[in-house]
Amino acid sequence: MSEHEQQPGDVSSKAPSKISSRDDFSYNPTVMDHFQNPRNAGEVKNPDAIAQTRNPNCGDAISLSIKVTDDILTEIKFLTFGCGAAIATCSMATDLVSGKPLDQAEALSAADVISALGGLPEHKEACANLAPEALKLAIADYRKRNLSNIHKNK
Numbered sequence: 527m528s529e530h531e532q533q534p535g536d537v538s539s540k541a542p543s544k545i546s547s548r549d550d551f552s553y554n555p556t557v558m559d560h561f562q563n564p565r566n567a568g569e570v571k572n573p574d575a576i577a578q579t580r581n582p583n584c585g586d587a588i589s590l591s592i593k594v595t596d597d598i599l600t601e602i603k604f605l606t607f608g609c610g611a612a613i614a615t616c617s618m619a620t621d622l623v624s625g626k627p628l629d630q631a632e633a634l635s636a637a638d639v640i641s642a643l644g645g646l647p648e649h650k651e652a653c654a655n656l657a658p659e660a661l662k663l664a665i666a667d668y669r670k671r672n673l674s675n676i677h678k679n680k
């Protein structure tokens with residue numbers, strides 16, 4: 527055992543410098559702001575597409591709804607049953623792509639979201655996949671519907 531490890535119930539040695547499980551307290555101020563004041567939370571009224579995705583590791587899930595006008599993502603909202611990092615990353619992701627062309631929006635990655643937030647604790651980085659994955663699904667769904675509408679109107 528290294529000098530930094532503690533046995534369960536051992537209160538005699540120094541307290542660990544970091545909380546190691548469900549470490550929500552090590553979020554930076556930007557993450558805390560998006561966690562406590564999430565942008566774009568809710569559901570778009572009369573959405574053009576909706577997508578859900580789930581983190582296979584923890585079961586947390588999000589639902590993303592979008593509105594598109596002339597290939598621009600004019601409105602995007604999310605609902606999540608997830609951790610603080612899931613809320614913060616969905617908030618930042620929706621902020622980053624709102625008003626962007628679909629091609630740019632679907633290129634959003636978890637790394638982009640983490641970078642915009644100024645970083646996440648390493649064990650929370652996988653939470654940042656939720657919004658980009660749901661966004662790709664929602665845009666694919668929108669394109670499929672739009673294509674079928676174009677064919678119907680011919």
Ligand code: FES
Pocket residue numbers: 581584585586608609610611612650652653
């Ligand atoms: S722990 Fe499940 S999304 Fe963060």
